[in-house]
Amino acid sequence: MLGTVEKAEEGKITVALDGGSNRKVKPDPKSYRHFDHGYAVTIHKSQGATVDQAYVMASRTMDRHLAYVAMTRHRDDMRLFVNAEGRLKWVESARP
Numbered sequence: 001m002l003g004t005v006e007k008a009e010e011g012k013i014t015v016a017l018d019g020g021s022n023r024k025v026k027p028d029p030k031s032y033r034h035f036d037h038g039y040a041v042t043i044h045k046s047q048g049a050t051v052d053q054a055y056v057m058a059s060r061t062m063d064r065h066l067a068y069v070a071m072t073r074h075r076d077d078m079r080l081f082v083n084a085e086g087r088l089k090w091v092e093s094a095r096p
Helices: 064-070 084-094
Strands: 003-009 012-017 051-057 074-081
Touching: 051 064
Parallel strands: 051 074
Antiparallel strands: 003 012
16 A cells, blocks of 8 residues: 655654545554655666665556666565556567
């Protein structure tokens, strides 16, 4: 589940969840002690960087060189996301 921190005060956090639902949650920081901050960068900006986890949103503009850079930035885990519109192009280009 992804969201944006809207407010952070002593012992209180308000997060707006992604997905267009206008839903907000206020998790108890005492119950959830391990939050990760996330940052979005372009593939070009990520060149030379190494992160523990990478989430890659594939697009029609990605060629094999950009895909290689995007998918090799991680140390531990990488997840690739492809929307329905872009999936066909990726499947076709992967065939020999």
